[in-house]
Amino acid sequence: MAKRIGMEVSIAAAEAVALADVDVIAAYPITPQTHIVEHLSELVANGHLDAEFIPVESEHSAMSCCVGSAAAGARTFTSTSSQGYALMSEICYIAAGLRLPIVMLTANRALSAPISIWNDHADMMMSRDTGWIQTVAENGQEVIDLVFHAFRVAEDQRVLLPVIVNLDGFILSHMIEPMILLDKEEVDRYLPPYRPKLRLDPKEPITMGPVGMPEVYTESKVAHDEALKASRAVITEAWKEFGDLFGRYYHPVETYKTEDAETILITMGSISETAMTAVDAMRADGRSVGLARIRLWRPFPTEELIAAVKGARTLAVMDRALTLNGVCGPVCAELKSALYDRDLHPYLQNYIVGLGGRDVTVQNFMEMSDGVVEAAERGAPMGYEIINVRE
Secondary structure (H helix, E strand, O other): OOEEEEEEHHHHHHHHHHHOOOOEEEEOOOOOOHHHHHHHHHHHHOOOOOOEEEEOOOHHHHHHHHHHHHHOOOOEEEEEOHHHHHHHHHHHHHHHHOOOOOEEEEEEOOOOOOOOOOOOOHHHHHOOOOOOEEEEOOOHHHHHHHHHHHHHHHOOOOOOOOEEEEEEOOOOOOOEEEEEEOOHHHHHHHOOOOOOOOOOOOOOOOOOOOOOOHHHHHHHHHHHHHHHHHHHHHHHHHHHHHHHHHOOOOOOEEEEOOOOOOEEEEEOOOHHHHHHHHHHHHHHOOOOEEEEEEOEEEOOOHHHHHHHHOOOOEEEEEEOOOOOOOOOOHHHHHHHHHHHHOOOOOEEEEEEOOHHHOOOOHHHHHHHHHHHHHHHHOOOOOOEEEOOOOO
16 A cells, blocks of 8 residues: 655655666766665665666766667666766667667756756756657656656557656755655556567567668658657556546646636746745735646647646746757747747746756745736837846
8 A cells, every 4th residue: 555655755766666666777876866876776785676777887878778778678767967967868869769668867957067966957958859758746746656657658559768757956856755655566556567569689689770871760750759749648648547546647737726817927847836835925915827837848738838828918937947049948939839839929928047056936936927917018028037146
């Protein structure tokens, strides 16, 4: 039976990976994800998890091992952050292109330079076009649940794509929270054994990853694109099945008090809970404000996000990464494209927040909500603003 626990989120995430009966873990330590793979190494060393744990010399090697493991038909896991993700990114493209159902937890952290071990979404945004499915957790319970969901979706014969579960570094990874941890029998009800469609086997040789000549490369990328788009149906189906079994339902976009909201805040990750507190405070003050939180980052939940914000007059879009393009952040760019495609034109402002771990407070959200309304009223050009910059 599921039990309520108080535990560091990283440790709970490792326990969830173990409950998923993973076969191979290949990992290299990097702050702030180290506790995840460190605890998995302890579980393997102490005989609590029957799996191969491969300590490697770099994140590039970690993902290389994962590619080989998944290609051989093993349920495979790794974890990384920031510069580690940057180093392994070459192989991440290969994992997705080969349709290998690897699961990875990314404890999101800022990218250098200057070096920072604290949280923002720079690594998540760097990885957005690798072809992996990506989900985003707001708290420890969601990290656990999304791990099970990731294996379920990745290994589905209709999908066969790698999945990243993003959790904010330190803000979630090192926080002790109350959570409900499923037991092995419950996990087995939701997550069937992995049965690979194709695998490397000396007795039945096949080729994986041949050279993509110009005559076939475009078609291979189209197939990958179609697979990623088609995964949306399986992602939502697997979330509904999880909710039906365990009472916790997830959706590509989740809303809070948006039904009659004239202004909607758009967030992703752990700051969403602070934003909900701000929405409550503004509602109590008579302001018509709601919140839309993005749970599914790839494939991008265009239809769900449009439905969430349709009818709002102003949108305040939060990005926790600076794209350095002089236009707007990546989440805002995606939303602008979606709105343009549907011929919808609410007034929109982009706010870059929380870079390198800087706090984003309830007061900040209230100021951004008021700011987008004031900017719309005076007809200011839509753009972006970096919040909490010291003078």
